[in-house]
Amino acid sequence: KNKLLEVKNLKKHFPVKQGFLNIGKKQMSVKAVNNVTFHIYEGETYGLVGESGCGKSTVGRSLLRLIEPTDGKVLYNGQDILNASKKNMLDIRQKVQMVFQDPYSSLNPRKRIGKIVEEPLIIHKIGIADERSDVVMETLSKVGLQLEHYYRYPHEFSGGQRQRIGLARALVLNPKLLIMDEPVSALDVSIQSQVINLLKKLQKDMSLGYLFISHDMSVVRYMADRIGVMYLGELVEEAPTDELFSNPMHPYTKALLSAVPSPDIERKKEEIVLKGDLPSPMNPPAGCKFHTRCPFAQKECKQNAPKKHKITEGHYVACHLYKE
Numbered sequence: 001k002n003k004l005l006e007v008k009n010l011k012k013h014f015p016v017k018q019g020f021l022n023i024g025k026k027q028m029s030v031k032a033v034n035n036v037t038f039h040i041y042e043g044e045t046y047g048l049v050g051e052s053g054c055g056k057s058t059v060g061r062s063l064l065r066l067i068e069p070t071d072g073k074v075l076y077n078g079q080d081i082l083n084a085s086k087k088n089m090l091d092i093r094q095k096v097q098m099v100f101q102d103p104y105s106s107l108n109p110r111k112r113i114g115k116i117v118e119e120p121l122i123i124h125k126i127g128i129a130d131e132r133s134d135v136v137m138e139t140l141s142k143v144g145l146q147l148e149h150y151y152r153y154p155h156e157f158s159g160g161q162r163q164r165i166g167l168a169r170a171l172v173l174n175p176k177l178l179i180m181d182e183p184v185s186a187l188d189v190s191i192q193s194q195v196i197n198l199l200k201k202l203q204k205d206m207s208l209g210y211l212f213i214s215h216d217m218s219v220v221r222y223m224a225d226r227i228g229v230m231y232l233g234e235l236v237e238e239a240p241t242d243e244l245f246s247n248p249m250h251p252y253t254k255a256l257l258s259a260v261p262s263p264d265i266e267r268k269k270e271e272i273v274l275k276g277d278l279p280s281p282m283n284p285p286a287g288c289k290f291h292t293r294c295p296f297a298q299k300e301c302k303q304n305a306p307k308k309h310k311i312t313e314g315h316y317v318a319c320h321l322y323k324e
């Protein structure tokens with residue numbers, strides 16, 4: 001299968017100004033994202049999960065350089081995004097689109113929906129006016145909106161419909177990959193499932209790849225083909241979705257899954273209740289960053305950061321419990 005997106009050792013470190021905190025002379029930085037590596041195949045959904053503050057949104061925003069990464073590589077179809085020229089970046093931005101949790105804030109309240117959805121076509125200089133409005137109409141119907149909606153304003157729509165408008169705006173450029181950050185988290189449960197089913201249908205019809213960023217394990221389980229679990233800026237486990245849910249290895253993953261009801265899954269229920277809060281990324285624990293909350297932590301965990309171990313094809317875990 002073709003790798004649509006490759007992310008290699010992605011880092012985003014935010015410098016902390018000297019004197020801002022009482023931390024001596026050393027230049028400090030927050031390692032919001034540290035050495036994150038994964039890839040997304042054409043037409044698949046990769047779920048990125050973890051508690052809020054784990055860095056998953058920063059990963060999402062770094063890929064298209066909404067935030068400039070500190071280091072690493074991001075390749076779209078083999079093209080180097082982080083070193084792309086302006087011209088190449090424009091091409092890539094046509095093929096890779098972002099969808100946010102609350103599209104309302106990005107929808108101009110004074111513009112009609114038709115114009116809002118047309119805008120990306122104008123920015124990318126695609127088509128003449130008549131052609132563009134045809135494409136817009138077609139895209140609105142793809143996301144389940146009606147032609148009459150073309151002339152309405154954003155405030156006339158419900159949350160679920162606004163997310164459809166946000167999707168239309170992303171899809172009008174005929175992209176190959178959508179980066180979605182908590183796309184359904186602001187919606188009521190019944191509306192969530194409508195939007196999720198729409199996303200699945202669109203993916204099939206347009207062979208879209210998705211990066212699906214979410215804190216909601218049930219939603220990700222339904223959406224994703226493979227899942228990466230993040231903790232304090234690092235990927236601690238990665239596996240195909242069924243494998244992750246039936247055979248979670250990392251204690252943090254086990255803790256996340258303990259909180260999700262899943263009566264249909266046969267697994268030795270090792271209930272792990274997370275103790276304590278997510279430590280400050282400003283001052284993360286040494287060794288394994290999860291050791292302050294891990295029921296299995298040993299001496300070694302406090303000293304050495306665990307390396308990634310392969311469990312089976314496609315299943316990786318970074319934890320000292322699993323080295324040979």
Ligand code: SF4
Nearest residue numbers: 288291294301319320
């Ligand atoms: Fe727990 Fe140690 Fe594994 Fe970290 S490396 S998750 S502290 S057992």
Ligand code: MG
Nearest residue numbers: 052053056057
């Ligand atoms: Mg977030």
